[in-house]
Amino acid sequence: MATFLAQDAVLPLPETLPYDKQSVPVPGTKRPGQTAHYVNGLWGPLDLAKHAIKTLPDIFTSGLSTGKDKPLLGYRPLLSKNSLKFGPRYEWYTFGQVDTRRRELGSAIHHLFQTKVCGGGELDTVGLWSINRPEWQMVDLALQAYNKVSVSLYDTLGKDSVEYIINHAHLTIIFATLDHIPGLLKIVHKTPLKVIVSIDALTPETSRVLTEWGQVHGVLVKDLNEMVALGQANLIELLPVSPSDVASICYTSGTTNMPKGVVITHQQFSSSVITNLLGTELPSDGSCMLSYLPLAHIYERVNEMASTAIGGRIGFFTGDPLRLIEDCQVLKPNFFPGVPRVLNRIYQAVMATADVPGFKGDLFRRAYQAKLEKFRTTGDNTHLFWDALVFRKIRAVLGGNLLLISSGSAPISRDVIEFLNVAFSCYVSEGYGMTEGCAIGTKSWKGDKGAGGTVGPVQAATEVKLIDVPAMGYTSEDKPNPRGEICMRGVTCFTTYYKDEKNTKESIDEEGWLHTGDVGEIDSCGRLKIVDRVKNIMKLAQGEYVALEKIENVYSVCPIVAQIYIHGDPLQAFLVGVVIPDPVLLAGLVSKMSGGKTVVSPEDMQALSEACRAPRVNKLILDMLTKEGNKEGLKGFESVKRIQVSMDAFNIEDGTLTPTLKVRRKDAYLKFKAELDGLYTLAEPSSVAKL
Structure with missing residues (x-):
């Protein structure tokens, strides 16, 4: 067996980081009307030859190699539906159990395509429509291992977009939660859909009703247990997958048009995982992350695959945003992927509780100011005395074990970034990316006291340049820092929208540069700051x-x-x-x-x-x-x-x-x-x- 990422490629950060040269220009690449090409100042361009992982199944093999009995996917069991109540601890599926389940489900799915029950499109596409839960990952891992193409349907998609994607991607089979199945059956006559699989177990009565409803439209309705049984009866080994094979079509919607399907290959996806792990210091005995951001979004998918690669655990939230803090306190994660809306709420809740009149408030303000000044001066967000006396209780709000908080998807204020550093004393990373770049673009470094207000330097898989936007007054010659539209190129960047040549040509130029539509500024340390939008x-x-x-x-x-x-x-x-x-x-x-x-x-x-x-x-x-x-x-x-x-x-x-x-x-x-x-x-x- 090859040496996989879990053993040799989670490269630790050096003791001293070149904070003054986080992204560096490549000599000889500067041209009129644009900056030079910038690459990562620490890792340089990503060298895929150094990494054994080439495809998504390699990522699972990497995690599995750390121990088949290690926990992988966890959930809090539902104890009562009447007055909604969940268990006080997480229950886990191990790597070995998930391996067995992905083989069973993958064999069943492949059997349906081989027997022509499903298929007929350009690609062997399979839909997934569910909130985050262990079964989502089990199905997706099965698709990766049996060379099928996953198509995520957003849990909040409207009826028109669902119907459009089913037809555009030629989905003949969809795995969905029970609440979505009636809606699918209502539109099935206008789609190529042939099989609907309920992720939730069906009672005999529900199964009978849905089966009869499906028969009217010539559609098979099964549940996950039936698919497992079908796979066990037709079990085959994993199918070969190459880096250039399509792994997923991720639909991203604009503000005026129907969704565009971003075609992502195994190499693009796996390269984004490798890149995301560079310098990420999580426990060698298996980290733990909370899954609550939509798995239909590339940001969460990359995070969860990165956790899997190093043998980590993924604990899924209960599905209720109001129980998110409770889920954290039960799970006690090391990694908390965030978005500004969630992180802003944490910031406001803590400040409202701690920054109060009287002795308690005075103590918090003194502690906060002391740590803030230390962080702004040195980049060190720890303090032996104040962490033990004041911030230990605040850290307990998110379980008490956080080592990494990430922020993506939208801008977040410097005040909140500095608060997270002070309050949780962990690596707080803000990044910039898009579905078309497989969530890879830039990411701030650990211990960078000046990172607030920026999205950090270019990541290793990507090179970035800025091109002039004369109509808006942004140029590569601006002082003190160059400004312009952000263009990205690299191994994680997509090459086509599915069946959409027009939008592809508008987004990617003849040299392979992805034009993001965002206007950025690169500061003297090589960090990117988002300053404007070209559109609107x-x-x-x-x-x-x-x-x-x-x-x-x-x-x-x-x-x-x-x-x-x-x-x-x-x-x-x-x-x-x-x-x-x-x-x-x-x-x-x-x-x-x-x-x-x-x-x-x-x-x-x-x-x-x-x-x-x-x-x-x-x-x-x-x-x-x-x-x-x-x-x-x-x-x-x-x-x-x-x-x-x-x-x-x-x-x-x-x-x-x-x-x-x-x-x-x-x-x-x-x-x-x-x-x-x-x-x-x-x-x-x-x-x-x-x-």
Whole structure:
């Protein structure tokens, strides 16, 4: 057997890191209108020849080589459905048990394709539609091992997108949770679907009803246990897989069009896992991570495959976001992948609890300031005295064993990044990537005191350059740092959208560079900072150009903001917007404003909706946005002057959100058209009148 990643390729960080040269320009690559090509200053370009892992099945073999009896996939058993209650500990499937199950499921799936029950498309595609749970990974591991192509359906996808993807990817078999099966059966006559497999075990009565319903449309309905039995009866060895074989089609949705299918090969996926593990110091005896971010997104899939590669455990949350902290305290993970919305809530909850009047609050503020100053000076986020006296209890909120917190998918404020360093004394990593790059792009380094506000240096699998955007005033010659549209190229970058030549050509140029649409700046240490978006630029009445997505990104790091939409009218001189506040933080804000006389619950939507209409609340939230905008250097004409505060969130069902939770600008405007137009009928803000 080859020597796999778990033994030889989790390269530790050196004692001294070149923080002043995190990304370095490649000599001779600078051209007019663009920067030089930047590569990682520590690892250099990724050399795949040094790594035994070439395909996704190699990743599982790597983890399996650390011990077949080691736990891999865990869950909290459901004890009661009436008053929802889960077990006080995790139960685990071992690597050996998962290996057996992936062979059974893989053999069953392959048998259905071989006997022509499934198939007929360009690729042997298989759909997965479920929240995170052990069975999701078991099915996906089976597909990897038997050379089938996984197609993830977002658990929040709308009916139209589901139907589109089933037809576009020619899905003839889908594994889905029970709650999705009726919806699939309603549209099956308009799709190539032939087999629906319930991930949940079916009772005899439910099985009979669904089977008869399926027979009407010529579709087989089975559950996972039946597929296991089919595989046991037709068991075959794993099928050969090559690095160039397609592993997955990941659909990513824009704000105006139907989803685009990013074709990801085994080499691209496995290379992203290798890259993500470089310098990641997790326990050699098997790390533990919490799985709660959607597995349909590439960010979570890469994280979980990286954990698998080193023989780590993956504990799945109960499916209820309100139990996330409880799940952490039961699981006690070492690795907590995060997104700004979740990390902002943790930040606000801890600060609200600890930063209070009196001795307790004074002690916390003294401890926090001492650690913050030490971190900003040295990059060391530990403190022997204050960690034991104050921050031990805060670390216990997420289980007490964290060694790594990552943040991705959206901008996060420097304040929150520094808080996480101070409070949890672990490696806090912020990165930048996209589905088209298999989640690989840039990632901040451990112990970098200046990383806040940036997304770190280029990762080893990627090279980055910036190209001029003259219309927006960004050039590679800007001082003190070059700026321009971020372009990426490397082994993890995709080469095609599935059956979509037009969008492929618009995204990838003739030299293989992926044009991201984001505007970045590379600082003197080689760290990338996201500063703007090329798209969604408009001109205000006074002739100033504004990039609406950039402004939304600036304001979205404000913790009170759950969702935000910024709107501009070319006949007007200022911007307005809609803010959907975080219910937990809004409840705390309203309770605090009452001086303790009224305590509002985050679940009391009526009270929160009434608060949104209060001028005091509106002004306070607008002041928070203004403060954040000033801190990030928004110009006066870029700052939002009036806002509509509402608890009527943007969502997929009403068409104002894409399946990947991006705001559809046209539909968002139509939803709040009366309110936004009304904001322009008021007297002109004084700050605008002075222009």
